[in-house]
Amino acid sequence: MGTRAAARDLPTDNRQSLIGTSGQYRPGxxxxxxxPEVRTRPANEVSWEELQAVLGTRGDPSRxxxxxxxxxxxxxxxxxxxxxxxxxxxxxxxxGHPESGHTSGL
Numbered sequence: 270m271g272t273r274a275a276a277r278d279l280p281t282d283n284r285q286s287l288i289g290t291s292g293q294y295r296p297g298x299x300x301x302x303x304x305p306e307v308r309t310r311p312a313n314e315v316s317w318e319e320l321q322a323v324l325g326t327r328g329d330p331s332r333x334x335x336x337x338x339x340x341x342x343x344x345x346x347x348x349x350x351x352x353x354x355x356x357x358x359x360x361x362x363x364x365g366h367p368e369s370g371h372t373s374g375l
Contacts (some may be wrong), residue, residue: 312362314374320364334358335373 312320324330332346334354339361345355363369 311367311372312364313369314367315364316366317359317362320358320362 276375314362322333334342334351334357336349336354339357340349358373361371361373363372
Protein backbone atom coordinates (compact mmCIF):
# COMPACT_ATOMS: atom_id res chain seq x y z
CA MET A 270 0.00 0.00 0.00
CA GLY A 271 2.73 2.49 0.94
CA THR A 272 4.70 1.80 -2.24
CA ARG A 273 1.68 2.34 -4.48
CA ALA A 274 0.86 5.61 -2.74
CA ALA A 275 4.46 6.77 -3.11
CA ALA A 276 4.54 5.79 -6.79
CA ARG A 277 1.34 7.74 -7.39
CA ASP A 278 3.18 10.88 -6.29
CA LEU A 279 6.01 10.37 -8.80
CA PRO A 280 6.07 12.05 -12.20
CA THR A 281 4.27 9.95 -14.82
CA ASP A 282 7.46 8.90 -16.63
CA ASN A 283 8.82 7.26 -13.42
CA ARG A 284 5.69 5.35 -12.45
CA GLN A 285 5.96 2.54 -14.98
CA SER A 286 9.55 1.73 -14.03
CA LEU A 287 8.57 1.31 -10.36
CA ILE A 288 5.13 -0.30 -10.67
CA GLY A 289 4.84 -3.05 -13.27
CA THR A 290 1.65 -4.17 -14.94
CA SER A 291 0.97 -6.49 -11.98
CA GLY A 292 0.81 -3.49 -9.66
CA GLN A 293 3.76 -4.79 -7.61
CA TYR A 294 6.86 -2.74 -6.84
CA ARG A 295 9.91 -3.62 -8.88
CA PRO A 296 13.29 -1.88 -8.77
CA GLY A 297 14.05 0.43 -11.64
CA UNK A 298 16.61 2.98 -12.64
CA UNK A 299 14.69 5.61 -10.67
CA UNK A 300 15.74 3.91 -7.41
CA UNK A 301 19.31 5.20 -7.82
CA UNK A 302 18.11 8.78 -7.47
CA UNK A 303 16.78 8.16 -3.94
CA UNK A 304 19.40 5.70 -2.67
CA PRO A 305 21.88 7.32 -0.26
CA GLU A 306 25.58 7.05 -0.98
CA VAL A 307 27.18 3.98 0.56
CA ARG A 308 30.83 4.07 1.52
CA THR A 309 32.82 1.10 2.76
CA ARG A 310 35.71 1.37 5.16
CA PRO A 311 37.71 -1.24 7.06
CA ALA A 312 36.15 -1.89 10.46
CA ASN A 313 39.34 -0.89 12.26
CA GLU A 314 39.11 2.62 10.76
CA VAL A 315 35.71 3.41 12.30
CA SER A 316 34.70 3.73 15.91
CA TRP A 317 32.97 0.92 17.76
CA GLU A 318 29.86 3.11 17.94
CA GLU A 319 29.84 3.52 14.14
CA LEU A 320 30.19 -0.23 13.65
CA GLN A 321 27.32 -0.87 16.06
CA ALA A 322 25.20 1.72 14.22
CA VAL A 323 25.53 -0.40 11.06
CA LEU A 324 24.29 -3.49 12.91
CA GLY A 325 21.46 -1.61 14.60
CA THR A 326 19.67 -2.36 17.84
CA ARG A 327 17.03 -4.84 16.62
CA GLY A 328 16.82 -7.94 14.50
CA ASP A 329 19.34 -10.56 13.45
CA PRO A 330 22.33 -8.27 12.77
CA SER A 331 22.11 -6.89 16.30
CA ARG A 332 21.89 -10.36 17.87
CA UNK A 333 24.39 -12.08 15.60
CA UNK A 334 27.11 -9.41 15.67
CA UNK A 335 28.50 -10.96 12.44
CA UNK A 336 29.44 -14.13 14.29
CA UNK A 337 27.11 -16.69 12.68
CA UNK A 338 29.85 -18.39 10.66
CA UNK A 339 32.42 -18.11 13.42
CA UNK A 340 30.37 -19.87 16.10
CA UNK A 341 31.42 -23.29 17.39
CA UNK A 342 29.26 -26.38 16.89
CA UNK A 343 26.23 -26.35 19.20
CA UNK A 344 26.61 -22.63 19.93
CA UNK A 345 23.62 -20.41 19.28
CA UNK A 346 22.88 -16.73 19.70
CA UNK A 347 20.85 -17.59 22.78
CA UNK A 348 23.44 -19.89 24.36
CA UNK A 349 26.33 -17.48 23.85
CA UNK A 350 24.47 -14.20 24.26
CA UNK A 351 24.75 -10.85 22.54
CA UNK A 352 27.36 -9.53 24.98
CA UNK A 353 29.82 -12.35 24.26
CA UNK A 354 29.21 -12.14 20.50
CA UNK A 355 29.79 -8.41 20.70
CA UNK A 356 33.09 -8.94 22.52
CA UNK A 357 34.19 -11.37 19.82
CA UNK A 358 33.38 -8.90 17.05
CA UNK A 359 35.14 -6.11 18.90
CA UNK A 360 38.32 -8.19 19.11
CA UNK A 361 38.09 -9.17 15.42
CA UNK A 362 37.31 -5.69 14.11
CA UNK A 363 39.79 -3.75 16.26
CA UNK A 364 37.57 -0.70 15.74
CA GLY A 365 39.07 2.71 16.31
CA HIS A 366 42.62 1.55 15.58
CA PRO A 367 43.44 2.41 11.94
CA GLU A 368 47.06 1.40 12.50
CA SER A 369 45.96 -2.16 13.33
CA GLY A 370 47.38 -4.94 11.22
CA HIS A 371 44.10 -6.85 11.23
CA THR A 372 40.37 -6.28 11.04
CA SER A 373 37.23 -8.26 10.31
CA GLY A 374 36.73 -6.36 7.07
CA LEU A 375 33.13 -5.35 7.72
